[in-house]
Amino acid sequence: MKMTVLGCGDAFGSEGRFNTSFYLEEGNRKILVDCGASTLIRLKQLQIPVDQTDTIIITHFHGDHYGGLPFLMLSNWIEYQRTTPLTIIGPKGIEEKARNLQEALYPGTTNVIDSMDINYKEYEESRWVQHEEIGIYAQKVSHAPPSNPHGVKVKIGEKVFAFSGDTEWNDSLIDLAEASDAFVVECNNYLEDSPGHLSYKTIMEKMNQFNTKKIYLTHMGSEVIGQPQLDLERLEDGMRIEI
Numbered sequence: 001m002k003m004t005v006l007g008c009g010d011a012f013g014s015e016g017r018f019n020t021s022f023y024l025e026e027g028n029r030k031i032l033v034d035c036g037a038s039t040l041i042r043l044k045q046l047q048i049p050v051d052q053t054d055t056i057i058i059t060h061f062h063g064d065h066y067g068g069l070p071f072l073m074l075s076n077w078i079e080y081q082r083t084t085p086l087t088i089i090g091p092k093g094i095e096e097k098a099r100n101l102q103e104a105l106y107p108g109t110t111n112v113i114d115s116m117d118i119n120y121k122e123y124e125e126s127r128w129v130q131h132e133e134i135g136i137y138a139q140k141v142s143h144a145p146p147s148n149p150h151g152v153k154v155k156i157g158e159k160v161f162a163f164s165g166d167t168e169w170n171d172s173l174i175d176l177a178e179a180s181d182a183f184v185v186e187c188n189n190y191l192e193d194s195p196g197h198l199s200y201k202t203i204m205e206k207m208n209q210f211n212t213k214k215i216y217l218t219h220m221g222s223e224v225i226g227q228p229q230l231d232l233e234r235l236e237d238g239m240r241i242e243i
């Protein structure tokens, strides 16, 4: 499975990094994990064809994770005249959230975009659900409750990509990391957790409980980005990693 890091920054664009978002490729499947405000721009910068994504997975309803959907939809519709199916998978309420956001940002476009072949699916918590060749496992995590926060695992063939979403410490992270080939964990802060977010210190204390082949840090604020040396690998915008 190939992972392209479209962005690994926080909600504030700290140090000029783009919103955390990943592009996964395995076989002929192309999956976008989270779609923040900067995601469409990053797809274009990295020359990834916008209309080839077949599945979009949204972890929670915060702008840096789902706020880019209307731009992506408009591009698919106007620039690509997309006819191939697109599945959008997310927490309960994903369809209503996506449609309301579309109408807020581009009034009058929701009905037109409905002419595209878009299927919305909601997570089933704490169990694997198969969507064609893609297995998806979602777990509730600890972040702003109105955003309906989740971490996810995505399995295609033998490879498992795991992502914490945005969260403070929660034992569900152990379950999310379990048997994954890569566990991408949010690391907003350096030494102190903040409401809804993890610190590097906490991740170091807990990492022995993660049964994963490799841990990567994402959703980093300035302090984490600015540390000269850390014992865990920090992602960088534009990285391409074979997992």
Ligand SMILES: [Zn+2]
Pocket: 060, 062, 065, 143, 147, 166
């Ligand atoms: Zn968030």
